[in-house]
Amino acid sequence: MEEEAPHLLEERQKKERRVGLPELANAENGKVVLRFAPNPNGPLSFGHARGIVINGSYAKKFDGELILRFDDTDTSVKPPLIEAYQQIPEEAEWLLGFPPHRIVIASDRMEHYYEYAEMMLERGFGYVCTCSAESFRELRVAKSECPCRNQESEYNMELWNKMLDGTFKPGDSVVRVKTGMDLKNPALRDWPALRMQDTVKNPHPRKEIGSKYRVWPLLDFQSAVEDYLQGVTHIIRGKDLMDSTRKQTLLYQHFGWNYPETMYWGRVKVHEWGGFSTSQMRRDIEAGLFEGWDDPRLPTISALKKRGITSEALRQFWIELGVTQKDISVPLATLYSHNTKIIDDDAPRISFIRNPIKLQISGEHPQEITTLVHPNHESRGNRIFDISNHTVFIEEVDSNKPQLRLKEFADFDLTNDNAEFVSQSRTDKRPIVHWVSENDCHNARLIHPIDGEIMMISGVVENHDYEAGTMVQIERIGYGIIIDNSTIMFTHD
RNA sequence: GCUCGUAUAGUGUAGUGGCCCAUCAUAAAGGACUCUCAUUCCUUUGACCCGGGUUCAAAUCCCGGUACGAGCACCA
Numbered sequence: 001m002e003e004e005a006p007h008l009l010e011e012r013q014k015k016e017r018r019v020g021l022p023e024l025a026n027a028e029n030g031k032v033v034l035r036f037a038p039n040p041n042g043p044l045s046f047g048h049a050r051g052i053v054i055n056g057s058y059a060k061k062f063d064g065e066l067i068l069r070f071d072d073t074d075t076s077v078k079p080p081l082i083e084a085y086q087q088i089p090e091e092a093e094w095l096l097g098f099p100p101h102r103i104v105i106a107s108d109r110m111e112h113y114y115e116y117a118e119m120m121l122e123r124g125f126g127y128v129c130t131c132s133a134e135s136f137r138e139l140r141v142a143k144s145e146c147p148c149r150n151q152e153s154e155y156n157m158e159l160w161n162k163m164l165d166g167t168f169k170p171g172d173s174v175v176r177v178k179t180g181m182d183l184k185n186p187a188l189r190d191w192p193a194l195r196m197q198d199t200v201k202n203p204h205p206r207k208e209i210g211s212k213y214r215v216w217p218l219l220d221f222q223s224a225v226e227d228y229l230q231g232v233t234h235i236i237r238g239k240d241l242m243d244s245t246r247k248q249t250l251l252y253q254h255f256g257w258n259y260p261e262t263m264y265w266g267r268v269k270v271h272e273w274g275g276f277s278t279s280q281m282r283r284d285i286e287a288g289l290f291e292g293w294d295d296p297r298l299p300t301i302s303a304l305k306k307r308g309i310t311s312e313a314l315r316q317f318w319i320e321l322g323v324t325q326k327d328i329s330v331p332l333a334t335l336y337s338h339n340t341k342i343i344d345d346d347a348p349r350i351s352f353i354r355n356p357i358k359l360q361i362s363g364e365h366p367q368e369i370t371t372l373v374h375p376n377h378e379s380r381g382n383r384i385f386d387i388s389n390h391t392v393f394i395e396e397v398d399s400n401k402p403q404l405r406l407k408e409f410a411d412f413d414l415t416n417d418n419a420e421f422v423s424q425s426r427t428d429k430r431p432i433v434h435w436v437s438e439n440d441c442h443n444a445r446l447i448h449p450i451d452g453e454i455m456m457i458s459g460v461v462e463n464h465d466y467e468a469g470t471m472v473q474i475e476r477i478g479y480g481i482i483i484d485n486s487t488i489m490f491t492h493d
Numbered sequence: 494g495c496u497c498g499u500a501u502a503g504u505g506u507a508g509u510g511g512c513c514c515a516u517c518a519u520a521a522a523g524g525a526c527u528c529u530c531a532u533u534c535c536u537u538u539g540a541c542c543c544g545g546g547u548u549c550a551a552a553u554c555c556c557g558g559u560a561c562g563a564g565c566a567c568c569a
Binding site for chain 1: 494495496497498499500503504505506507508516517518519520527528529530531532533561562563564565566567568569
């Protein structure tokens with residue numbers, strides 16, 4: 001049987017659960033080229049991370065390339081932010097663990113777009129349309145052609161030159177791709193490829209570009225041409241761009257090109273954040289509602305990084321969600337759970353006392369207590385608390401417990417601010433609370449972003465010399481990241 | 494209005510006609526370990542949108558409905 005019908009044996013096998021990313025159609029090892037193309041109108045946000053992680057992971061898996069492309073062709077509606085040109089590649093590298101293989105800036109590639117626009121006009125599958133946006137909208141709905149559609153290519157070139165030399169003004173004309181006004185899908189009918197922008201009034205923020213160009217490509221055209229020029233083999237993007245694929249495929253047919261393989265993901269919301277738009281965040285920051293792009297309340301990559309979310313957790317999170325076209329809403333708990341698994345084994349334990357209450361200790365007791373930096377790793381060393389002055393701090397919420405055990409120290413009975421030593425060994429089920437000795441702590445604050453507010457919790461923290469950026473486990477509170485010697489940012493439970 | 498897409502436990506996700514009285518994770522609840530409300534481990538709860546059809550056999554294919562989302566921008 002093995003020889004005659006091996007497939008029958010194979011089919012008996014239990015199907016294994018697929019883990020990780022789904023298969024990529026027509027992917028040849030070493031020849032896969034993917035791209036992620038954000039508008040640099042702000043630094044990367046949580047949602048962008050999906051594009052970086054998914055495309056980057058496929059590039060890595062197939063030993064291919066990831067292009068990071070700045071689609072910065074709009075200077076008025078969503079103008080680029082100059083800092084983003086540097087910040088985005090840094091954030092992309094942080095997220096991926098490797099830098100993008102190529103970086104392409106659309107505003108550096110205008111001559112190419114012009115070249116293909118002219119080719120389109122010369123070959124007769126594009127035309128300069130001088131109808132107003134409103135009147136064309138009516139034509140699109142009515143499935144009727146506009147008069148400009150049947151112009152000779154010489155005349156189109158004439159009008160094109162009027163766009164280039166500024167005889168035409170923004171709004172006067174636009175270059176359209178001839179796809180058909182009778183197409184079933186209204187979104188595809190003779191779509192606009194290039195338009196004019198007033199770059200004197202709204203100069204491009206890159207100073208080498210500034211007011212250099214009047215005519216600018218729109219996304220569908222620029223992206224399509226650039227994907228071709230860069231040899232992109234696979235496009236993975238949001239399903240809101242499905243009609244973009246259809247538009248671009250029609251353009252590719254005109255040029256005689258083959259469109260890349262495409263995959264889409266659905267819309268993602270986070271329970272705690274709702275939707276998020278870069279433009280809106282930019283307005284809010286400029287209005288002073290937030291401290292900056294890395295304000296811990298914001299769903300940006302820089303904020304998450306600053307709060308102590310690891311890139312590894314972000315990668316696992318997005319890969320786990322996969323590339324389904326479902327519109328989903330996920331809780332942050334999922335991301336936090338990944339993060340906990342990554343940091344816990346390494347995070348030193350530290351005591352932070354919120355709203356500290358000072359306690360005088362009476363009775364015979366040890367002068368010094370030693371406890372582990374990490375309960376699962378003795379090799380990580382000890383923490384030492386000196387209580388020779390008989391003074392410790394506990395949290396205010398613990399101070400109303402008449403009987404308690406100071407963790408790793410001893411059982412005590414409380415009366416007001418006095419703690420009577422009972423026993424060093426554990427004698428009953430009294431609650432165990434964390435504490436610090438007055439001799440080994442200093443004033444500190446815990447920054448806790450919650451519900452759109454930033455709570456500043458003052459207290460005392462045990463003395464430590466952890467560097468900024470160290471992830472710690474704050475005993476009985478959660479995980480946090482060291483900001484400086486007297487500041488910890490709360491990361492999550 | 495036209496066009497397109499999606500629909501599996503609370504939340505995500507696997508599943509492409511028999512292996513599925515449905516996978517894994519997360520969440521919740523309970524428990525073990527533990528001198529943290531941490532980590533680790535164990536247990537439990539819990540789902541194929543609805544209605545037809547095709548087939549010996551459907552979560553999986555087809556049709557209809559419903560719900561949700563997206564596009565129809567001189568934004569990306």
